Amino acid sequence: MAISVNKIVHIENYDILHTIGEGQFAKVKLTRHVLTKEVVAIKVIQKTNESSSSLKEWNQEVNRLKTVNHPNIVKLLEVIDTEEALFIGMEYISGGDLFTYLEAKGRVTEGEARGLFRQLLSALQHCHQRGVVHRDLKLGNLLLDANNNVKISDFGLSNQWHPQKKLDTFCGSPAFMAPELFLRMPYTGPEVDVWSLGVILYNMVTGSLPFRGQDFWELRQRVLRGQYHVPKSLSNEITDLLDRMLMLDPTNRSSLDDVWQHPWVNIGQEEPLPPACEEHPGMTGELILGW
Structure with missing residues (x-):
């Protein structure tokens, strides 16, 4: 008989403290490592409730997380694969998500937004x-640590991209989705992330979303019009950056390299922020256990 996720009280070397998140396909448990006492967030996917295609997607998410290693991305720590469940151990981020943070503050200054x-x-x-x-x-997938550093989480919809290939999956959270997704147009990939980042930046400095609707179809219509309110309180520099990131035509939308070099991003800095470029350090065997 399959074990219930709700009845699990111990996962290999971890004691379960309580549930801290629950989605359509998984539950996230706060745990403590028996030996090191480190607190770890473990995503639990019960295999009896998942189709083979869904499990393949979870495995793909894990493989993508293995390819990234950055201080502002939630770290994959351990994967435990059993007959009944898949356990994905992640770095626990204690400060909650950016949605909750902005809900409490309303909005942040351009200076604070620039740092994030x-x-x-x-x-x-x-x-x-x-x-x-x-x-x-989206705001809910951006977590804040105890020092208010932001970390990207939830790579469940992530995918591989290549400059010469197109993706066509309709996915994401509607309020943060690029217009080409609503139009079901093929896309390369990075340009849809740039659009979402523009929506996030707008939300940080205004306290609201640039495109809103009573339902999906009204939201779609407003996104495809590409018109949004620009508060007078915003500086000319950030207004220009938002215009470039929230460009309807993806071929005219700023690339990440363009955004790196934008004056607003580099206000107060001695020199423009160069594009990140480093050799991939790889994931060590000590980090990934049981996979």
Whole structure:
């Protein structure tokens, strides 16, 4: 008989403390390592509830997480694969998500937004350089640690990308989705992440979304019109950056490299932030156990 996820009290070397998240396909448990006492978030996917295609997607997510290693991306720590369940151990981030943070604050200053945005740019550039597009960037997938550093999480909809190939999967969270996704147009990948990042930046400095609707179809219509309100309180520099990132035509939309070099991103810096470029350090065997 298959074990119930709700009844699991121990996972190999981890004691379960409580459930901290629950989605359509998995539950996230807060655990403590028996020996090191490190607190770890473990995503539990019960195989009896999953189709073979869904399990393949979970395995793909794990493989993509193995290819990235960046301080502003939630780290994959351990994977335990059993007959009954797949356990994915992730770095536990204690500060909650950016959605909750902004809900409490309303909005943040351009200066605070710039600090978070630069971290996101660096992490996203790291992903794209390793052939990974996230495709579900949104406030709820951006976590804050105890020092208010932002970390990208949830690579469940991520995919491999290549400059000469097109993706066609309709996916993401509607309020953060690029217009080409609503139009079911083939896309390369990085350009849809840039659009989502533009929506996130707008939300950080205004406290609201640039495109809203009572339902999916109204939201779709407003996104495809590409018109959004620009508060007078925003600086000319950030207004220009938002215009470039929220460009309807993906061929005219700023690339990540363009965004790195934008004046607003580099205000207060001694020199423009160069595109992140480093050799992939790889994942060591000590980090991934039982996979």
